[in-house]
Amino acid sequence: MKPGLLALAVGGFGIGLTEFVIAGLLPEVAADFAVSEATAGWLISGYALAVAVGAIPLTAGLGRLPRKQVLLGLMVLFVAGNLLSAVAPTYEAMMVGRVVAALCHGAFFGIGSVAAADMVEPDKKAGAIALMFGGLTLANVLGVPAGTFVGQEWGWRAAFWAITVVGVLALVAIAALVPAQRASGAADLRAEVRAFAEPQVWVSLLLTVIGYGGMFGAFTYIAFTLTGVTGFAPSSVPWLLILFGIGLVAGNLLGGRAANRSVRGTLLVALSALVVVMVVFALTATSKPMTVVSLLLMGGFGFATVPALQMRVMTHAGSAPTLASGANIAAFNLGNALGAWLGGVTITAGLGYVSPIWAGAGLTALAVVLLVTADPRRRGVTTAQGAHRVPEPAAA
Numbered sequence: 253m254k255p256g257l258l259a260l261a262v263g264g265f266g267i268g269l270t271e272f273v274i275a276g277l278l279p280e281v282a283a284d285f286a287v288s289e290a291t292a293g294w295l296i297s298g299y300a301l302a303v304a305v306g307a308i309p310l311t312a313g314l315g316r317l318p319r320k321q322v323l324l325g326l327m328v329l330f331v332a333g334n335l336l337s338a339v340a341p342t343y344e345a346m347m348v349g350r351v352v353a354a355l356c357h358g359a360f361f362g363i364g365s366v367a368a369a370d371m372v373e374p375d376k377k378a379g380a381i382a383l384m385f386g387g388l389t390l391a392n393v394l395g396v397p398a399g400t401f402v403g404q405e406w407g408w409r410a411a412f413w414a415i416t417v418v419g420v421l422a423l424v425a426i427a428a429l430v431p432a433q434r435a436s437g438a439a440d441l442r443a444e445v446r447a448f449a450e451p452q453v454w455v456s457l458l459l460t461v462i463g464y465g466g467m468f469g470a471f472t473y474i475a476f477t478l479t480g481v482t483g484f485a486p487s488s489v490p491w492l493l494i495l496f497g498i499g500l501v502a503g504n505l506l507g508g509r510a511a512n513r514s515v516r517g518t519l520l521v522a523l524s525a526l527v528v529v530m531v532v533f534a535l536t537a538t539s540k541p542m543t544v545v546s547l548l549l550m551g552g553f554g555f556a557t558v559p560a561l562q563m564r565v566m567t568h569a570g571s572a573p574t575l576a577s578g579a580n581i582a583a584f585n586l587g588n589a590l591g592a593w594l595g596g597v598t599i600t601a602g603l604g605y606v607s608p609i610w611a612g613a614g615l616t617a618l619a620v621v622l623l624v625t626a627d628p629r630r631r632g633v634t635t636a637q638g639a640h641r642v643p644e645p646a647a648a
Contacts, residue, residue, distance in 0.1 A: 254371045257380055259429035260364050261387035263327060263422040267360060268391025269399060269415045270334055270353050271299060271588075276400030276475055276489055277408040284408065285343040289476060290596040295350055296472055297592040302351040303585035307358020311578030312444070314359060319367045320430050326356035326363075327426060331419040338412035349412075358585065361385075362578025365562055367430070369573075378515075382508025382559040389504045389555055393497030397490035404486070444575035447568075453576055455626045456565035459619050460583035461590060463523050464561065466616030467554035469591020470530055470609040471496070474547075477605045482543045492547060499551025507556030515560045515567065516627065522556040523620045529553055530613035537606045558584075591615060 274281065274295055282292035314322045333353025340346035361384075368384045369377040399411040447453060478484045478492055503522075510518040533546035562580055569576035594615070595608030 254380075256371055256430040257368055257383045259422070259425040260323075260368055260384040261390070262418075262425045263323070263330075263360060263364070264384055264387030265391045266327075266330060266387075266415060266418040266422045267357050268388035269418060270330070270350075271296075271357070271388075272391060273399035273403075273411055273415065274408075275472060276397070276493055277403040277411060278473075278475055279479075279486070280403055280408045281346075285346070287343055289473070290600050291343075293472060293592055293596045295347060297589045297596075298347050299350045299354045299357075300585040300588035300592065302354035303357040304582040304589065306355040307362060307578045307582035307585070308575065310355065310359040311362045312575055314363065318432060319363055320426070320432050322363055323360060323367070323426050323430060324423060326360045327419060327423040329353070329356040330360075331416055331423065334412050334416045334419060338409050338416060354585075358578055358581040361581040363574060365566070365577045365581075366574045369566070371431070376512070378511040378559050378563045379508045381562050382504055382511075385504055385508075385555075385558055385562075386501065389497065389500035391497075393494060393501050397494045397497065400490040400493060404490070444569075444573075447570060447573070447576050448579075450568050450570070452568040452626075453565055453579075455622065456561065456568055456576075457579055457583040459519070459564070459622055460561045460580055461587040462615045462622070463519075463526075463557055463587070463619030464554070464584050465587025465589075465591040466530070466612040466614070466619065467526060467550060467591070468588045468612075469595045469615060470533070470550065470612035471554075472588075472592040473595050473599065473605060473608045476599075477537060477609070478543070480605045481537045482540055483538070484540065484543075492544070495544060496547045496551040499548040499553075500555040503552035503554065503556035504558060506552075508559040510556070511560040511563050515564050516623070518560040519557055519564070519623055520620070522553050522560070523616055523623065526550065526553040526557070527613050527617045527620060530609050530616065534606050534609040534613065537609070587615075 278289065278292045281295065282289055285292070330353055333349050333355070336352060337346055337349030340349050364384055365381050368380040372380045399414065402414060403411040475489050478489055479486055484492065507518055507522060529546060529549045533543070533550060536542035536546065562577065565576050565580040566573035591612055594611045598607035598611050599605065
């Protein structure tokens with residue numbers, strides 16, 4: 253295992269904490285700032301939108317610089333944003349801190365995905381990307397439950413102080429372990445932009461938005477579902493999130509291995525299973541045993557799609573994957589924002605805390621339909637490389 257991949261995973265771990273830990277702390281944050289549940293949820297949606305807006309221009313603008321230096325600069329921005337969140341006196345200041353931290357997210361994973369893939373052999377690229385995203389999933393297994401526990405015991409601000417420390421550690425690890433890599437350069441930047449002329453790049457981005465967004469929409473208000481519908485005590489939420497996180501880790505690793513063999517097959521199975529799991533979850537949310545099983549499976553199938561979604565867009569972008577990779581990170585977070593917003597709308601409409609799960613199942617079902625109907629193997633297509641058909645990543 254390349255040490256540089258572990259350093260990138262540490263960075264992913266910190267970013268995962270920032271993105272997800274607040275889901276378990278929304279009730280405390282909402283009470284502290286005296287805002288509604290839906291308004292507190294915008295701290296998640298606002299973060300995701302900031303990632304979506306900033307990922308592409310930052311990735312494009314930083315593509316001329318050496319990758320290692322870019323990753324270090326992005327982690328400095330990450331530390332600054334979380335420090336601001338930890339000391340925020342108002343809801344508005346908290347939102348600013350979330351946005352600042354979010355600006356590093358898309359470019360870090362976009363450039364980091366390409367950097368990780370370049371560290372390994374061609375037939376191990378999806379696995380390398382999965383390892384980097386493994387930090388994100390590990391954040392859910394250990395970091396998010398621990399952060400939720402810290403927030404409940406010592407206040408939600410303590411959780412953001414802890415994330416700031418993790419960011420500093422990631423900065424040191426990247427400086428010490430990630431090898432220097434070349435910059436993209438001006439000529440390559442033009443090729444990166446031309447990759448968006450390939451229709452399947454846009455299909456990949458839309459798949460990410462609605463496929464992953466469905467799962468995240470169900471997850472955003474999970475603390476309210478667990479306590480208000482299933483009947484778990486608030487103190488049980490961190491332990492239940494551990495189960496969800498275990499599913500994320502397992503799904504990410506298995507999804508990465510499966511995507512090395514077949515990107516389309518991995519997506520078709522994982523997305524279809526995710527729809528079924530969320531429908532069952534919504535129907536049985538009052539049952540504690542079924543909720544436990546549903547949380548585990550929702551995390552597993554939800555994150556099994558991540559390496560495949562990232563590899564799909566990079567494959568269709570051909571020899572210029574960096575900007576498309578960053579755009580897909582933006583798509584992940586646009587999906588996060590869409591799912592969180594749609595869940596908030598259903599709750600505000602009085603449909604109850606189970607309604608975000610139904611909304612998420614509907615979004616993911618649309619992704620399955622899109623994947624089947626837009627399959628490039630159903631008809632001849634011209635790729636960014638000029639080939640008539642797009643091979644699976646393992647054969648590319």
